Amino acid sequence: MDASPIPQEYLGILLLLLFGILFGVLTLFVGRFFRLSRPYHEKLIAYESGNEPTEAPRMRFSVKFYLIAILFVVFDVEAIYLYPWAVSYDRLGLFALVEMLLFIFLLLVGYVYAWKKGVLQWEK
Amino acid sequence: MTILLMLVQIIVLFVLVMLHVAYATYFERKIIGHMQVRLGPMQVGWHGLLQPIAxxxxxxxxxxxxxxxxxxPTFMAAPIICLVAMMTxxxxxxxxxxxxxxxINIGLLFIFAMSSLASYGVVxxxxxxxxxxxxxxxxxxMAQVISYEIAMGLSLVGVMLMSGSLNLTQIVEAQGNSILGMYLLPQCIGFFVFFISMLAETNRVPFDLPEAETxxxxxxxxxxxxxxxxxxFMAEYIGMMVMAAIGTVCFLGGWNGPFAVPFFPPLWFLLKIYLFMFIFIWIRATLPRYRYDQLMDLGWKLLIPLAxxxxxVTACLKAMIG
Known part of the structure; x- marks a missing residue:
């Protein structure tokens, strides 16, 4: 085997990644010499239907977004746990099935709790 | 030497994908135009064929x-994050x-990781x-994409169970001996969940709330x-194609078709992707937009339990049949 630090299969991904960055940066950079640029204050203010922006845009927003983010972490970790189980299910046998059913059941308890607490309800 | 060969492949792939992005926008306008009894772009070139170039x-x-x-700095980096994540x-x-x-042997996981990264660009x-x-x-x-990502991630677990792999090539090959050579029928619930979350993940109608123009x-x-x-815009269309490709690989049997095509093996794969893209456009011309609370309800209360x-069900059936 070769001693390169990157496994061979990932080389294509790395190259495509670099190519993508290069394409994005270069088109924007080269375009700078071709496109016109006539900035003035009115053009550069944030769009708010033609008025001067009234207050700071990064205002307080609904706490629901935080709850969704926290729930996402729980459920996404669950999904990630399911992947290795699903891939090696053939080799693990019945024991894995029972264990995973228990795991899903425990998650369902949390899910039902969140539902009952009204976290999943966007508007009351 | 391998690097040089790979660079050539990357450039070919990139040019082809960009052409597809350009003409996906053309066909989107054309198809929606005809569905609304208009002609769509007609001025630039024959039947507007040069419109995307213009x-x-x-x-x-x-x-x-x-x-x-x-x-x-963040303003300038955001579009590039989106594009690079989708392209990778x-x-x-x-x-x-x-x-x-x-x-790579974790292909499906890699695609999920990249589509999560793309949502960073948007936020x-x-x-x-x-x-x-x-x-x-x-x-x-952000809230929409992460909600539907769970549903999408869970909907594909059934496919992983049946194929026993995360490698996309092996998933396609494992489908060879199921009905019609695809997982569409055995995994019909999975496909249903996947299809809806696919529309939501790519911010397409009827889930285009992040850019609801009204x-x-x-x-x-x-x-x-x-x-x-x-x-x-490019990142969004590449994202649509990647999702269509995942749907093709996981549920429609990838490059396998009714008969083998001699000189151009990816033909069936491309045709299936075009079918997905057409359905994307068709749905856009047909359906009105969801309300935000309905969108969240659909994702959390219907799709996740279904997945x-x-x-x-898949795991139990597989344990019984063996």
Whole structure:
């Protein structure tokens, strides 16, 4: 085997990644010499239907977004746990099935709790 | 030497994908036009065939406006994050047997990782623009994408159970001996969940709330113009194609077709992707937009339980049949 630090299969991904960055940066950079640029204050203010922006845009927003983010972490970790189980299910046998059913059941308890607490309800 | 060969492959892939992006926009306008009894673009070239090229040139020469209040580095980085994340997922797609840039054993997981990264671009764009519409659009998009990502991640567990692999090539090959050579029928619940979350993940109608023009102007890309906007646009269309490709690989049997095509093995794969793209456009011409609370309800209260049921049923059936 070769001693390169990157496994061979990932080389294509790395190259495509670099190519993508290069394409994005270069088109924007080269375009700078071709496109016109006539900035003035009115053009550069944030769009708010033609008025001067009234207050700071990064205002307080609904706490629901935080709850969704926290729930996402729980459920996404669950999904990630399911992947290795699903891939090696053939080799693990019945024991894995029972264990995973228990795991899903425990998650369902949390899910039902969140539902009952009204976290999943966007508007009351 | 391998690097040089790979670079050539990457450039070919890139040019082809960009052509597909350009003509996907053309066909979108044409198809929606005809569905609404209009003609669509007709002026540039024969039946408007050169329209996407003209659009590309136009956006390249357009003025690049960065608002005074914007956070400049983040504002400039956001479209590139989107584009790079979407483009990188192209590397693991198997267009035909052996026609894959990076045949890694965690292909599906890699695509999920990349599509999560792309949502960073959207959130950062919304935050950096320092405009109310962008900010709300970015927030909405974040909540929508992460909600449906769970449903999508769970809907594919059934496919992993049946094929026993995360490698996209092996998933296609494992489908060979199921009905019609595809997982569409045995995994019909999974496909249903996947298809709806696919529309939501790519911010397409009826789930295009992040850029709902009647309430949020243009959502997270309100403040973007010229080439930066075009890069967001490209990223969105590449994202659609990647999702169509995942649907093809996991449920429609990948490059396998009724008969083998001699000189051009990816033909069936491409046709299936075109079918998905046509359905994307068809849905856009047909359905009205969801309300935000309905969208969240659908994702959390219907799709996630359905996907879990699908996993349990698939696992139990597989244990019984062996």
């Amino acid at each position: 659009d590309g040139i136009k956006s390249f020469f357009k003025e690049d406006i960065i608002p005074e209040q914007a956070d400049r 997922s192209l590397a693991v797609l198997p267009f035909a047997k052996g026609w894959v840039l990076a045949d 950062l764009a919304g935050w950096a623009s320092n405009s109310k519409f962008s900010f709300l659009g970015g927030l909405r998009s 309430e949020l102007v243009s959502g997270y890309c309100t403040e973007y113009s010229g080439m930066r906007y075009a890069i967001f 879990l049921v699908n996993i349990v």
